[in-house]
Every structure is written in structure tokens, then in C-alpha cells.
Amino acid sequence: xxxxxxxxxxxxxxxxxxxxxxxxxxxxxxxxVETGRIINEFSGIVDGYKITDTFVKENIIKHLKDMxxxxxxxxxxxxxxxxxxxxxxxxxxxxREVVFLVDNGVPVEGNFLRACVLDDHRRRKFQAPFPLIDxxxxxxxxxxxxxxxxxxxxxxxGRKHHPLDDAAASGLTxxxxxxxx
Numbered sequence: 001x002x003x004x005x006x007x008x009x010x011x012x013x014x015x016x017x018x019x020x021x022x023x024x025x026x027x028x029x030x031x032x033v034e035t036g037r038i039i040n041e042f043s044g045i046v047d048g049y050k051i052t053d054t055f056v057k058e059n060i061i062k063h064l065k066d067m068x069x070x071x072x073x074x075x076x077x078x079x080x081x082x083x084x085x086x087x088x089x090x091x092x093x094x095x096r097e098v099v100f101l102v103d104n105g106v107p108v109e110g111n112f113l114r115a116c117v118l119d120d121h122r123r124r125k126f127q128a129p130f131p132l133i134d135x136x137x138x139x140x141x142x143x144x145x146x147x148x149x150x151x152x153x154x155x156x157x158g159r160k161h162h163p164l165d166d167a168a169a170s171g172l173t174x175x176x177x178x179x180x181x
Contacts, residue, residue: 007034010129011174019107020111027164031175042079042083046076049073063160088129101133
């Protein structure tokens with residue numbers, strides 16, 4: 001299988017103001033495929049972002065304590081993009097070494113990536129992750145339900161609705177399914 005040659009998994013998760021709202025918090029982990037260990041991470045939240053979505057207000061925001069703060073959605077996206085570009089430097093390297101992964105890529109992560117590209121369209125229009133692997137599809141192709149508890153399956157404890165911990169659980173679930181022993 002072609003994925004066996006990959007050396008890193010770049011898994012990320014976004015929290016947004018509702019399914020189609022602005023992404024205001026992000027978490028990303030880099031997993032070494034050979035060891036199944038997280039070797040780097042990034043997280044951040046927009047300081048003082050005014051949430052409008054009731055579900056997010058009641059169920060998510062309370063779990064996002066102690067994240068690095070950014071002054072605007074643009075500065076958060078730029079910081080994420082800079083972290084991302086360390087692992088996606090050119091097409092040759094991307095195709096050989098990194099799998100880019102999201103748990104369910106539409107609409108939240110897809111919208112966030114689109115906003116990142118549009119922030120500097122001239123430079124970024126051909127730099128978004130490609131291909132972007134969707135864990136929900138991988139689970140389906142391996143006869144698992146999408147509602148599989150990723151934390152339990154991957155043995156990755158963490159904070160509920162926290163993008164860094166969700167990115168880790170998704171990335172380690174993917175690692176276990178595709179590369180794990």
C-alpha cells in the first residue's frame with residue numbers, strides 16, 4: 001500500500017462558531033509513523049472571540065481553557081499556516097512524507113482551510129493540503145462506525161471538545177488503522 005512509505009501524519013481539528021461559522025480555535029499534531037508518537041503540536045484560540053452559536057456556547061467553549069491566545073482570526077490562521085508549511089514545503093516532499101488528516105473534513109476544516117488560502121490567495125492558492133484524508137471515510141472503509149470512540153480506540157485520553165486532543169485522537173486512530181502493529 002502506498003501509504004506505508006509515509007513518515008508523518010499531520011492531523012488537525014478546528015472549533016468553529018457553528019458548523020458554518022468562523023474557525024476560532026485550532027489544534028494540530030504531528031505523528032511519527034514509525035513510532036506512533038506525537039512529535040510536535042500546535043494549538044491556539046482567538047482571544048475574546050464572541051461566540052454566537054448556542055451549541056458551541058453551551059458545550060464547547062468551556063473546554064478550551066489555557067490555549068495559546070491570538071488577537072484575531074487572521075493571526076490564528078497565519079500561525080496555523082506557518083506551522084503547516086513546515087511540513088508541507090513542496091509537492092515532492094508532501095507526496096513522499098506527510099499524510100494530512102482531519103476527522104470529518106466538511107464543513108468545518110474545509111471552511112478553515114479555504115479561509116487560510118483566501119487570506120493570501122496569490123501565494124497560497126496551490127498550497128492547501130492535498131490529498132486531505134478524512135478519517136470518517138477510512139473508518140467506513142475498515143468496517144467501523146463513524147461514531148467509534150477515537151480516544152478509547154487509540155488509547156489517547158484527552159479533554160472533550162479540545163481541538164488539540166481531538167486532533168491527537170483522530171491522528172492516532174488513523175495511525176493504528178493504517179500503520180499500527
